[in-house]
Amino acid sequence: MARLGNSNNRLDGTVLIVCAVLSVIALVLPAQVRQPIASGLRRSVLAPFLSLQKRAEGSRRALEGHDAVIDQRDSVSIRAMSVSALAAENTRLRDLLGLGSRLKWGFVPAEALHGRGSQDEFGVTLSAGSRAGVVKLSPVVAPEGLVGVVDNVDPSISHAMVWTHPDFRVSAMSEDASAFGIVQAHLESGPGRYLLEMRGVPFRTSIRRGTLIVSSGLGGVYPRGIPIGRVLGETKTAESWARTYLIRPAVFPADVYAVMVLLPDRASAGVDNVWAVGAISDSSVRKIVIAGDSLARSAALAEATARQAAQDSATRDSLRKAGVPESLIVPPVAPAPPIRRPAVRSDTTRRDTTHTAAVKHALPARDSAAVSHAP
Amino acid sequence: MTLSGSVRAVITFAVLVLLHFTLRPLLGWRASIDFLLLAVLTAAVRVRPAGAAAIGFIVGMVGDSLAPDSLGAGALAMLLVAYLASWLKAVFFADSLPLNAMFFFVGKWLFDIIYFIAEHHLTGIDLVQQLFLWSPLSAAATAIAGVLVLLVMRPLFEPSSA
Numbered sequence: 001m002a003r004l005g006n007s008n009n010r011l012d013g014t015v016l017i018v019c020a021v022l023s024v025i026a027l028v029l030p031a032q033v034r035q036p037i038a039s040g041l042r043r044s045v046l047a048p049f050l051s052l053q054k055r056a057e058g059s060r061r062a063l064e065g066h067d068a069v070i071d072q073r074d075s076v077s078i079r080a081m082s083v084s085a086l087a088a089e090n091t092r093l094r095d096l097l098g099l100g101s102r103l104k105w106g107f108v109p110a111e112a113l114h115g116r117g118s119q120d121e122f123g124v125t126l127s128a129g130s131r132a133g134v135v136k137l138s139p140v141v142a143p144e145g146l147v148g149v150v151d152n153v154d155p156s157i158s159h160a161m162v163w164t165h166p167d168f169r170v171s172a173m174s175e176d177a178s179a180f181g182i183v184q185a186h187l188e189s190g191p192g193r194y195l196l197e198m199r200g201v202p203f204r205t206s207i208r209r210g211t212l213i214v215s216s217g218l219g220g221v222y223p224r225g226i227p228i229g230r231v232l233g234e235t236k237t238a239e240s241w242a243r244t245y246l247i248r249p250a251v252f253p254a255d256v257y258a259v260m261v262l263l264p265d266r267a268s269a270g271v272d273n274v275w276a277v278g279a280i281s282d283s284s285v286r287k288i289v290i291a292g293d294s295l296a297r298s299a300a301l302a303e304a305t306a307r308q309a310a311q312d313s314a315t316r317d318s319l320r321k322a323g324v325p326e327s328l329i330v331p332p333v334a335p336a337p338p339i340r341r342p343a344v345r346s347d348t349t350r351r352d353t354t355h356t357a358a359v360k361h362a363l364p365a366r367d368s369a370a371v372s373h374a375p
Numbered sequence: 376m377t378l379s380g381s382v383r384a385v386i387t388f389a390v391l392v393l394l395h396f397t398l399r400p401l402l403g404w405r406a407s408i409d410f411l412l413l414a415v416l417t418a419a420v421r422v423r424p425a426g427a428a429a430i431g432f433i434v435g436m437v438g439d440s441l442a443p444d445s446l447g448a449g450a451l452a453m454l455l456v457a458y459l460a461s462w463l464k465a466v467f468f469a470d471s472l473p474l475n476a477m478f479f480f481v482g483k484w485l486f487d488i489i490y491f492i493a494e495h496h497l498t499g500i501d502l503v504q505q506l507f508l509w510s511p512l513s514a515a516a517t518a519i520a521g522v523l524v525l526l527v528m529r530p531l532f533e534p535s536s537a
Contacts, residue, residue: 011423012425012458015429020454020455023447023448023450023454024451026450027445027448027493031443034446035443038441049393052397056396056400057403060401
């Protein structure tokens with residue numbers, strides 16, 4: 001029994017020593033020998049376990065990344081929500097840059113600081129003052145059109161009366177200068193409060209819905225050609241001698257955060273063609289279309305003339321063959337030159353010019369009178 | 376050891392090896408639980424020291440194959456710990472969870488000491504930090520896991536009434 005125990009102990013010791021020696025040999029083996037042994041074990045015994053380990057680690061990474069993914073998704077959602085506002089602001093700033101490049105000189109860019117009070121819907125504070133050259137009665141414009149007029153100037157800031165003010169007046173005309181009037185806020189409660197009205201339009205003159213109304217330049221405060229709004233329709237008033245039109249304003253002061261203040265020199269020099277880019281391109285497109293039509297018409301006319309000449313020639317030949325005397329045969333007529341109508345009616349041009357000039361002389365300085373009542 | 380006892384021991388061993396390759400990477404702790412060592416220890420106390428040494432050597436070599444630069448270090452550490460565990464099986468068989476936890480703790484810590492010294496990769500302050508900070512933490516985690524395994528698998532470890 002004791003011998004069995006001794007042999008077992010000897011066996012235990014032998015196995016321990018053999019395993020320990022093998023382990024030490026494995027430790028001191030060169031890398032070229034160790035690598036194949038390790039690789040063989042990994043590919044055979046360990047392969048299924050390594051597959052399990054890979055999946056477990058993948059699961060852990062997914063769990064760890066879950067919160068980060070959620071955070072990232074939330075951030076993206078928040079950013080996506082602000083994208084439309086940023087895009088709108090970007091567009092507004094681009095428009096403002098475009099307006100600045102078209103004005104070229106004589107303006108001061110300013111931020112419109114909106115107040116919180118109930119009376120603040122009638123005015124805005126501008127971040128530019130007399131140090132920047134702003135003076136009282138300087139027109140305040142935005143890329144879309146007229147915003148208001150400066151009514152109070154401090155060295156570093158100023159205050160502008162916007163068109164919603166009950167005392168605001170601007171002498172205006174239709175884009176084609178066929179109708180003139182005075183634009184002011186539509187003093188009505190309800191949604192119509194944020195519209196303009198054009199008063200004093202002569203009864204014989206009617207303005208179509210959608211017509212652009214611009215400042216007429218009469219009165220000396222606002223230069224000619226600043227968009228004010230578009231005609232929505234005629235509204236009935238007690239005045240039977242003149243028409244009054246409702247106008248949808250081009251600019252809503254509450255949405256304006258950056259404006260341009262026109263300096264006196266610029267205002268007196270005029271802002272012709274600054275807001276006329278759309279009109280110019282429209283008229284260019286119209287002219288190109290008309291020119292194309294003219295070419296097509298000329299080609300069709302030439303073809304018809306040639307066909308007519310061929311028919312006439314055949315008729316004359318048959319008459320000659322039939323023995324009709326040469327004197328009775330009508331000689332061929334030279335084709336008439338194509339009638340070309342001018343792309344723009346000359347009478348329209350003449351009428352506009354005449355009308356504008358006539359009205360300019362006839363009407364007094366109207367918007368200045370209105371503005372002089374401003375506080 | 377009876378046949379049923381052997382089967383139970385093999386099942387326990389297989390479960391612990393599976394946990395080593397599934398639960399341990401899932402937890403991803405810096406002080407990780409060494410389920411392989413638990414498997415070797417639970418097997419070692421059921422066999423003779425020679426068998427325990429062989430089991431430790433084989434499991435250690437397989438584990439070392441994942442780090443070929445230290446091939447043999449894990450095998451050496453594992454076989455020594457397994458041999459000692461089998462030699463001290465009388466203590467192990469004591470039905471005391473704190474004592475078993477202590478043995479798992481000491482076994483893991485001893486394994487790490489032998490492994491990191493034999494591996495010869497860590498030196499100086501890194502070795503000290505590993506042996507006296509991370510290894511005890513890992514040993515504690517292993518001991519707690521070992522106790523939980525003993526609690527869960529107690530029916531398997533109890534001798535059959537038949």
